[in-house]
Amino acid sequence: MFGPTRYIAWMTRFFGKAPFDLATSGMPRATWTDLGAPEPALDDLAAYGRLTEAIASYNDCSAAEVVPALGTSNAIFLAYAAMLEPGDEIVVEHPGYEPLTRAAQGLGAVVRTFERRESETFRVVPERVAAAITPRTRAIVVTHHHNPTGAVLDDATIRELAAIAEARGAYVLVDEVYAPLEDLPESGVFRRSARKLASNVIAVGSLTKCYGLGMHRLGWVLGPPEIVERAGAALIATCGHLPLAHAARGAVALANIGKLAARSRALIGDKRSVVASWAETLPRARWSAPPSGIFGLLTLDGAGDLLPRIESWIEGHGILVSPATFFGVPNGLRLSWATLPRPRLEEALSKLAPLLLAK
Ligand SMILES: Cc1ncc(COP(=O)(O)O)c(C=O)c1O
Incomplete structure (x- = not known):
């Protein structure tokens, strides 16, 4: 059975209700006009083939490695469904993104974790992963960038x-x-999909976070033949086939995605360094200092669970951040610079600072 995802339930309560959004971990919503391409015909069956080809071209891999999906969320489910039987185990990073755990548990798998430690800049330490593996382990599961710290994963x-x-x-x-x-x-x-690094790597992705197209649910699984076959079977078992309009729009979006990449680059600007400089002014806080991306993790030593304080800051100051308690770090918050323009971001940070200065 699929248990509730606490983080998503919490976000649904507060999302869109605070004037200063430092929580959303994706680019502001893009319109079809931002894409600079005409809307495609929505009744052409050839769109299914075009979408698969477009996903392959975008990820620089072959169409035989692709299963289209409804966002990364659905891709995670399909990838798990393709490899897990009840009682199988997966080894997932901690801190981590809760749905990676919930989806596997929902399919009857047992979830073990390995730590990504602050003292090691939250990098993945392979020896620690190896120590968590058992004969029943079917997959090692990681995010890149790491949600919630923004740490990156290198090819090696x-x-x-x-x-x-x-x-x-x-x-x-x-x-x-x-x-x-x-x-x-x-x-x-x-060009950097992890799928290309080894035959047993499965990659999942979508056009949600980096390009602002989340509402279109354009996602995929990239994997070896047996995973493609079983993920395809899971897709058929759960919804028959994806909507034709999803395929038609997805193929056009991917063919024009470079324009949204440029838009995202311009919208992000130098906001990461604005946040990093601000974090340095907080004597009790530690910043995960991600080298790229749109969010990072702030932790406060000895602060206990920050959730009540974060909720009071939403009510009292209109500042929304993500409580890192939902990622397994109660004394932390995830802070994103994806949506606010720089002056509003600076205003929000100055309003947020007292939360991190108070005892
Ligand atoms: C690590 C991670 N994977 C997947 C998703 C969901 O992606 P999508 O909106 O494409 O389903 C999120 C959303 O926050 C995420 O943080």
């Missing part, structure tokens, strides 16, 4: 994880929904 580490998994006949699942933010691909091709 992913290859090491793939070798650890390979020795057990398991997979590495890389949720790369944020990965294009490392260097937004204005060429329209994302």
Whole structure:
């Protein structure tokens, strides 16, 4: 059975209600006009093939490796459904994005975790992952950028994880929904998909976070043949086939995605360094200092659970941040600079500072 996702339930309560949004972890919504392409015909069956080809071209892989999905959320579900039987285990990073755990549990899997530690700049330490693996492990699961800290994953580490998994006949699942933010691909091709690093790597992604197209649910699984086959079967079992309009719009969006990459780059500007400089002025807080991306993690030593304070700041000051308690870090908050223009961001940060200065 699928348990409730506490984080999503909390966000639904507060999303859109605070004038200063430092919580949304994706680019502001893009319109079809931003894409600079005409709306496609919505009744052409050839769109299904075009979408698969467009996903492959964007990710610089072959169409045989692609299963289109409804956003990364659905891609995670399909990837899990393709590899997990009840009682199987996965090893997921902690702190982490709750749905990666809930979806696996919903399919009857057992979730073990490995730590990404602040003292190690939240990088993935392969030896610690290896220590968490058992004969029942079917997948090692990581995010890039790491949600909630924004830490990045390098190719060498992913290859090491793939070798650890390979020795057990398991997979590495890389949720790369944020990965294009490392260097937004204005060429329209994302060349760094983890799928290309080893045969047992499965990558999931979408046009949600980096490009502002989340409402269109344009996602995918990239995997080896047996995963493509089983994820495709899971898709058929759960919805028959994806909507034709999803395929038609997705193919056009992907063909023009370079324009949205440029838009995102312009909207992000130098806001990451604005937040990093501000974080330095907070004597008790520690900043995860992500090297790219649109969010990072602030922690306060000895603060206890920040959730009540964060809720009072929404009510009292109109500032919305993500309580990191939902990611397994009660004394932290995730702060995003994706949506506010720079002057509003600076105003929000100055209103937020007292929350992090108070004892
Ligand atoms: C790590 C991670 N994966 C997946 C998703 C969901 O992506 P999508 O909106 O494309 O379903 C999110 C959303 O916050 C996320 O943080």
